[in-house]
Amino acid sequence: MSLVGRQAPEFAVQGYHNGEFKQYKLSDYKGKWVFLLFYPLDFTFVCPTEVLKFHDMAGKFSEKNCQILGVSVDSHFSHKAWVETKKDEGGLGGKLAYPLLADINKTMARNYDVLIDEAGVALRGLFLIDPDGVVRHATINHLPVGRSAREAMRVLTGFQFVREHGDQVCPADWEEGQETMSANPQGMRDYLKKR
Numbered sequence: 001m002s003l004v005g006r007q008a009p010e011f012a013v014q015g016y017h018n019g020e021f022k023q024y025k026l027s028d029y030k031g032k033w034v035f036l037l038f039y040p041l042d043f044t045f046v047c048p049t050e051v052l053k054f055h056d057m058a059g060k061f062s063e064k065n066c067q068i069l070g071v072s073v074d075s076h077f078s079h080k081a082w083v084e085t086k087k088d089e090g091g092l093g094g095k096l097a098y099p100l101l102a103d104i105n106k107t108m109a110r111n112y113d114v115l116i117d118e119a120g121v122a123l124r125g126l127f128l129i130d131p132d133g134v135v136r137h138a139t140i141n142h143l144p145v146g147r148s149a150r151e152a153m154r155v156l157t158g159f160q161f162v163r164e165h166g167d168q169v170c171p172a173d174w175e176e177g178q179e180t181m182s183a184n185p186q187g188m189r190d191y192l193k194k195r
Helices: 046-056 058-063 076-084 107-111 149-164 185-193
Strands: 012-017 020-025 033-038 066-072 100-102 124-129 135-141
Touching (some): 012 076, 033 046, 033 149, 076 100, 135 149
Parallel strands (some): 066 100
Antiparallel strands (some): 012 100, 124 135
């Protein structure tokens, strides 16, 4: 069953960020938006491209009160090694703008329903959690295709707009600054008349 519209499962796991190991809990981010970025494994192929794209945009997410948390079934020691390994050697190049969480016992992957049991790794799940701890968006890719940080930003911006303007909704392909519509039949008709 989808988690969208439901309370996000709590977690408390070790992670690595900026040279430090520490425990990370979802409840620590109450009042913030959170993107959980599940990926299969450190030192693999598509994973660094996704992790680094979200790194490149981390400042923009932060400006929107959104914390990115990368998650895999690797240990926090593996995360440290991956971050500190040079890019031309398959690593992330020394610094990452957000923490990587160690779901070593696979509880997070199970609770967010992205675990591939037989492989022991997570699918490419991306979950947007609002400041009240409710999952507002989820997308799950199979292993060979990565996700878009730009699309994640578009989705975040849309849900933030709707949260602030509860009587408005965002149509397909909506981008920040574009027209929205009133959440009623007349609003829909008015919007479609202009198309």
